[in-house]
Structures are given as C-alpha cells and as structure tokens.
Amino acid sequence: MAHNLAQCRVLVQKAVAAGAKALFLPEASDYIAPNASTSLSLCLPASTSPFVLGLRDLARNHNMPINVGIHEPATTSGSGSITKIKNTLIWISASGEITHQYHKLHLFDVSIKNGPVLKESQSVEPGSQLTEPFDTVIGKLGMLICFDLRFPEPSLSLRHRGAQILTYPSAFTVPTGQAHWETLLRARAIETQSYVIAAAQCGVHDAPPEGEGKRRSYGHGMVVDPWGRVVAELGGEGGVKLDIGEIAVADIDLGVVEKVREEMPLARRTDVYPQVL
Structure with a gap:
C-alpha cells in the first residue's frame, strides 16, 4: 500500500x-490482492489506513478533492478477525474529510475463457443501497464502481435523483475491457445524458502465489460526455507493470449536460413499464 x-x-x-x-482514482487503489485471504489480511478501517490518511493529507495540502476506491472491513468473527470486506468508493473533500462513501452493489464473480477466474464474493460483502448524488466543485456526482457498469438501473436511478456526473472507478480484466469497456461507458453516458468519469487500474499487479494466474487490468481510463463522445482517454498495458501512473484531464461543462437534456428530452413511458427510482 x-x-x-x-x-x-x-x-x-x-x-x-x-x-x-478534482482527482478521480481507480477502484481498489489501496491494493489488489492475489486471493481472498490476502485481501482480508491487508484490509484496514479508513480511519486508521495509512493509505487513506495519506490521501486525506494530500487533499488537504493541495486543496484538491479526491475520489478513490478502497477496501474496508465489513464483518468480523468472534475473535475479531475480518471475515468480509467492503469494496468502497469515498469522496475526500478539499479539506481532507471523508464526506461521502458508496459500497459496490454488484460483485464480480466470473470465469473468463482464456482469462482469470474471479470470485469477488469470496471476500467482499455487497452494498445494500445507492448513495444520493451530491454537489461537488465540478457538478452533482453519482458514485458507482466497476462491475456496476454492466447494470443500467443504478445509473438511471442516480440520473433520476439529479446526478450530472457518474463515476465508474474500475479494474477491468483485459478480455472484458477489450470487448466491452468503452461501449458500456458510452452507453451509460448516452442513456443518462451525463458525464461519465472512469479511472482505471492498468497493467500487471503483484505476483500471485505459485500456480495462480497473474492478474492484469485493462486500463484505458476515460471521460465520456453526455452525447457519448470520449473526451479524454489514457492508454492500456495488458502485460506490463507500470512504474508511473498517468492522468487524463477533461473539462466538465454542465452547459453540455443541460443542452443535451433540453434538446433530446427522454420522456419515460412509465404507464407501460416501471420507473427506475
């Protein structure tokens, strides 16, 4: 860490x-573990995590809000050991305070042909609710994480609640990223008429125990505007461990949000199908 x-x-x-x-960092920025037991052993409360405390200091010292994915303890055994963790997204204000948090709803349990077998539910407890969109220096923000991207309902719900910007900090695998990453991000932006900010883990992670496949993340962090245009994008490294991370910078123009929503109103037929709340 x-x-x-x-x-x-x-x-x-x-x-x-x-x-x-503001700065948007990926899902699980504190660590990506090779297995569930290692993840449980590394997990610390946000209140004592050197990683989180360090980011809070950075936010405060630079007057820079930071959105970052971390792990937190969820449940413990009778002996006090951690049995489940939360995949959490936090908003650190420019004063260094954690003002909002969201726990990932949809867990990544997949077996990918010619790719990794990942069972996030082995160690992660799913969230139980959305976090209400909140005002930030760049607009009203709705927070989601990685695999949530495959489900339009939460993004539509956040849009209904007033979100102008959606975040999807992620650690997509290379096969799923190559197939679906940009398509899904643009779809969520278009259907909600919102900006989508997706910071992404990239490259090879720490060496796993013997006999386990190496974990690689797709990268290609990007920002998509409400019309579905990719306005900023980073590269991806399928098989290289990166020494220095990069950032992409994009203008968030709330006038574009207003223009798109006014010129193409999406009148829901809630007399025919249920409204997403």
Whole structure:
C-alpha cells in the first residue's frame, strides 16, 4: 500500500500542475490482492489506513478533492478477525474529510475463457443501497464502481435523483475491457445524458502465489460526455507493470449536460413499464 500511496502522490501532483479541480482514482487503489485471504489480511478501517490518511493529507495540502476506491472491513468473527470486506468508493473533500462513501452493489464473480477466474464474493460483502448524488466543485456526482457498469438501473436511478456526473472507478480484466469497456461507458453516458468519469487500474499487479494466474487490468481510463463522445482517454498495458501512473484531464461543462437534456428530452413511458427510482 505504501507503493500505491506513492503512486497516488505523483498523480495528485500531476493533477495540481494541470489545474484540475478534482482527482478521480481507480477502484481498489489501496491494493489488489492475489486471493481472498490476502485481501482480508491487508484490509484496514479508513480511519486508521495509512493509505487513506495519506490521501486525506494530500487533499488537504493541495486543496484538491479526491475520489478513490478502497477496501474496508465489513464483518468480523468472534475473535475479531475480518471475515468480509467492503469494496468502497469515498469522496475526500478539499479539506481532507471523508464526506461521502458508496459500497459496490454488484460483485464480480466470473470465469473468463482464456482469462482469470474471479470470485469477488469470496471476500467482499455487497452494498445494500445507492448513495444520493451530491454537489461537488465540478457538478452533482453519482458514485458507482466497476462491475456496476454492466447494470443500467443504478445509473438511471442516480440520473433520476439529479446526478450530472457518474463515476465508474474500475479494474477491468483485459478480455472484458477489450470487448466491452468503452461501449458500456458510452452507453451509460448516452442513456443518462451525463458525464461519465472512469479511472482505471492498468497493467500487471503483484505476483500471485505459485500456480495462480497473474492478474492484469485493462486500463484505458476515460471521460465520456453526455452525447457519448470520449473526451479524454489514457492508454492500456495488458502485460506490463507500470512504474508511473498517468492522468487524463477533461473539462466538465454542465452547459453540455443541460443542452443535451433540453434538446433530446427522454420522456419515460412509465404507464407501460416501471420507473427506475
């Protein structure tokens, strides 16, 4: 986690130098473990995690809000050991306070041909509710995480509740990223007429125990506007461990949100099908 915090420190410095008003970091920025037992052993409460405390200091010192994915303990055994964790997305204000958080609803349990077998539910407890969209320096933000991207209902619900921007911090696998990543992000932006910000893990993660396949993330972090245009995109490294992370910078123009929604009103036929609330 110390290595990841150092990476994030570089990204904060790059964001400040670029004049960004907020920084969006990927899902599981604190660590990606090779298996459930390792993940449980690494997990710390946000209140004591050196990674989170370090980011709070960075936000405060640079007056820079940070949106970042982390792990938190969810349930413990009678002996006090952690038995389940939460895949959490937090908003750290420019004053360094954690003001909002969201727990991932949809867990990634898949067996990909010629790819990894991943069972997030072995160690992660799913969230039970959406976090209400909230005002930020760039607009009203709705928070979702990675595999939530495959489900239009939560994004439509956040749009109904007033979101102008949706976040999908992610760690997509290479096969699923190549097949679906950009298509899904553009679809969520178009159907909600919102900006979509998707920070992404990239490259090879720490070496796994012997006999287990290496975990690779697709990368290609991007920002999509309400018309479905990709307005910023980073690269991807399917098989290379990156030494230094990169940022993409995009203008979030709420006038574009208003224009798209006014010129193409989406009148729901809730007399025929249920309204997503």
